[in-house]
Structure formats: C-alpha cells, structure tokens
Amino acid sequence: MIVALWIVGSILAIFALTVLRGAPYVPSRSQDIEKAFDDLYRLQDSDMLVDIGSGDGKVCLAAARRGARAIGFEINPMLVLLSRWRARRQPRVTFRLADFWHTELPRETTIVYTFGDGRDIQRMADWVQTQATRLQKPIYFLSYAFGISDRTLVTRNASYFLYEIQPSLQQSKP
Numbered sequence: 001m002i003v004a005l006w007i008v009g010s011i012l013a014i015f016a017l018t019v020l021r022g023a024p025y026v027p028s029r030s031q032d033i034e035k036a037f038d039d040l041y042r043l044q045d046s047d048m049l050v051d052i053g054s055g056d057g058k059v060c061l062a063a064a065r066r067g068a069r070a071i072g073f074e075i076n077p078m079l080v081l082l083s084r085w086r087a088r089r090q091p092r093v094t095f096r097l098a099d100f101w102h103t104e105l106p107r108e109t110t111i112v113y114t115f116g117d118g119r120d121i122q123r124m125a126d127w128v129q130t131q132a133t134r135l136q137k138p139i140y141f142l143s144y145a146f147g148i149s150d151r152t153l154v155t156r157n158a159s160y161f162l163y164e165i166q167p168s169l170q171q172s173k174p
C-alpha cells in the first residue's frame with residue numbers, strides 16, 4: 001500500500017513540477033489537429049514538424065501519418081516514455097526528453113507546433129525567431145489556442161494561429 005502511494009505520489013509530483021517550466025499537460029483535440037493540417041498548413045514529405053512540449057505525442061504522430069518527419073521535445077519523462085511506445089512502429093517520429101528552452105531546432109525544421117499557454121506564447125515566438133535567425137531561414141509557427149498580438153498572421157481558424165517567422169536582420173560587421 002505504501003509503495004503504491006509512493007508511486008502515485010511520484011507520478012503526480014512529476015506532472016506538478018513540469019508546470020514550473022511551461023504549460024501543463026492537456027492534449028490538443030484530435031479533430032482540431034486534423035483540421036489544421038487540412039486547412040491551414042498542408043504537411044508534405046519534405047516537412048519536419050517540431051512540437052515544443054509534445055505531451056503524449058499525438059501531434060507528431062498525426063504529422064507522420066501525413067508523411068512528414070516529426071520531433072517532440074517533452075520535459076515530462078512519463079510522457080516521453082508513453083510517446084515513444086505509441087510511436088514504436090513509426091520511424092519518422094522521435095521524442096527527446098528535453099526542456100525546449102535549452103535546445104536548438106534541427107536544421108531541417110520547417111514548422112514548430114505549440115499548445116503553450118498565454119504567459120509564454122510571446123516568448124515562444126521570440127525563441128522560434130532566435131532559431132530562425134541561427135538557421136537563416138523562415139520557420140512556420142502553428143499555435144493552438146493562443147495568438148500573438150505583435151506578429152502578422154498568415155492565416156487562422158477557430159482553434160489555431162499560423163505565423164511565418166522570419167530570421168532577424170543581422171547587423172553587418174563594420
């Protein structure tokens with residue numbers, strides 16, 4: 001009984017602690033994901049989607065079903081294990097146990113997905129811009145539920161906001 005309580009307590013503590021680093025685990029709705037990939041951004045084989053806070057992996061798996069490659073960064077080890085198990089027969093998807101704030105996007109990234117939270121969404125877009133500047137290429141940013149006031153939308157629907165984030169102009173050295 002004590003062992004069971006200890007295990008349940010540890011699992012709850014992991015979920016509670018991850019909230020200190022970003023949005024809590026709440027999965028995107030499957031029908032909303034499919035609609036976004038039908039109507040807003042049509043994934044192709046050449047795409048690489050990165051989900052920053054990939055939860056149970058469902059967005060990466062949906063992207064892979066459409067032929068794209070996908071990487072999920074997730075801070076909660078329980079969710080990484082679950083995602084890897086769900087993707088065990090899907091070679092186009094990988095999941096990394098990582099705090100995305102301290103990672104770099106792979107060079108092949110074409111689109112970043114997030115279901116973040118209102119506090120962080122602006123900072124997330126700035127982070128994507130830092131990555132776009134490092135890679136010297138534009139990167140699409142698909143945000144579930146939260147829009148960003150000072151960025152120009154490419155398109156949106158009732159659930160999603162799609163931005164194309166350009167690299168910052170780097171100052172030329174004198």
Ligand SMILES: C[S@@+](CC[C@H](N)C(=O)[O-])C[C@H]1O[C@@H](n2cnc3c(N)ncnc32)[C@H](O)[C@@H]1O
Pocket residue numbers: 018021022023024025026027028051052053054055056057058059073074075076079098099100101114115116144
């Ligand atoms: C709202 S859920 C979204 C899950 C998934 N993207 C989806 O849409 O179904 C946010 C996820 O981000 C994870 N997370 C929060 N902060 C993070 C961070 N700094 N680095 C990596 N993952 C993070 C949480 O553990 C949680 O699983």
